[in-house]
Amino acid sequence: MKSLLLAISILLATACFAQTGGQKSFDFLNVANNARLAALGGVNASLTDRDLNFFFSNPSLTSDSLADFASATYQFYVADVGQSTFSYAHKFNRIGTLAMGIQHLSYGTIQGYDASGNETGTFKSGETALVIGKSHQVLNFRFGANVKMVFSTIAGYRASAAMLDVGGVFIHPDKDLRVGLVVKNLGIVFSEYSPTSSTELPFDVQLGTSFKPEHMPLRFSVTAYNLAKKDVTYYNASAGQDKPGTLDKVLRRFNFGVEVLLHKNVNVLVGYNYRVHQELKLDAAGGGAGLSLGFSACIRSFEFVFSRSGYVAGKAGYGLTLSSNLNSMLKRR
Template sequence: MRIIILIACFVPLIGWAQVGGQLGYQSLNLTSNARAAALGGTAISLADGDISQFFENPAILDSVGAKNIFIQINPYFADISVYSGAYSFEVGSLGVFAAGLNYVNYGSFEMTDEFGNDLGTFQAQDYTFQIGKAHTVGPFTLGASLKVAHSSIDTYGSTAILMDIGGVFRIRNNWSVSMVFENMGATISDFTTLESPSIPFDVKLGTSFKPQYMPLRFTITTTNLVNENFALEEGDGGRSNKSVDKVLKRLNFGTEVLLSKNFQLLVGYNHKRKQELRLENIGGGAGFSYGIMVQIKRIELRFSRATFHSAGGTSFISLRTDFNDFKKIL
């Protein structure tokens, strides 16, 4: 526990130096689980035993037992495929840890010389491996996740060492508040020696609550808390310069309809995504998302759909289970 506290005190100082650009390691901003995707793109305060939320906030691991497994496939745009997986395991008296992997396959590209002559093909991929641990004292849980991010294009590569620090405070059984310092760290090797890519450091704050007599759970998550004015987006047309709109672009909204333990519906809204990707005179559904959860015996299946543009969106398909329950399943 003392190690996690020391990390939480000193590592954020590294992260503040990374606020500058938004050009490097953008795969770190992709949603890594179907539940968060359906709730507007991110949800850091759902600490209810779902190991897939480990990608959102390492502090949720206090609610996850050993031998939980999660896998997901996300067919992205332009033949890009995103795969995610996580597994929890116990390490003696240290308790439960979790390890996760995100893999982005950008596919094959034609390679040519400066004269346009065909030289074959090359590939591009991004990998992010992380391992995390959480510790609880009373109603407060602190978690940390160490991450290694690697991006490769043909024979060139870039690697960064990063960390997420998160906390969960349980006000009541059905009400939690969370905060995450995300992607703190630095690049240790780069594609070239000319310029290192910026890392998408962010601070998020969120809450989840369920009214006592309603089959609904609401989630609100703030993002981009270290980005003061969204200067890059405001430069293009001035469509989103109103003060209220600037606030809404930092908020993600999600609702889970808890029809039963084995069946749930989810809906979400991301205002920033809508403003960035809608057409001039029509939104086309941009910013809205939805999903479904079905549990069959001990296996939880999820399907989510996030709309990015009037031309369409992207789907998330995931499976989660507990190896300890396999004998019960069979």
């Protein structure tokens, strides 16, 4: 256990010196890939054992309790852009439970142009991640790691990389309280888009907590993310936008989520991401940017989760996740 804690400490020290400027490649890894996560604002590092798909967010958030669960998700975005996610957990005799998943974001059909503005035909682009995760619990702490291969194809240009996520979560023995920490997307680039490109991985450090007050039918989640970046603000001074203040800069690093526990089989989900709101809102109105809603319902052996994520006025993303315990379903049949 001491060696594992030392390894995590070294990773965190390395994070302090990570590059912070510029846009990242493979940034689709930071997009919510399942309906529950999308409905809770898109970022979560602490909600354990509720959804198999959360191992994509933090490998320590799933355990043996989710063995034999399978899940499929499709996220609908604007135009024909969409994301598909498939995950499955299986308990092996010697190594325990492994979580496995595939995440694919399709950018749809895109019209191509040359330097003079002439049409060159249409093309399809997309990005894919293959992920395997393992967790291990020691007393009230659970640690986990994800290994993933990532592939990107954009307009005929291809890039690939191998990445590692390392995470941990504290689980209170008596209270409904979780505190999670994850270091995401450490890795190496195998191939560049072109001989002159310089791919930068979407490295991130996230810290969050999920807790349910004893006498309230609510579970709250608060997650701080982009902790390895010095500044995450974006504003257009030439368009007359004011420079963000100190409080604004702090709030852009937080994501808030609430589960309303109406029934053991029915929950309402609400999320708010301040950074998304600030960057996507219209000048005249917020348009619901950054606010997400959803619900989950268990019907026999299946769980359905639906989400709606607001972007700008009249535009939103929708997600649908279907999950089931395959072993339980087969026994029932």
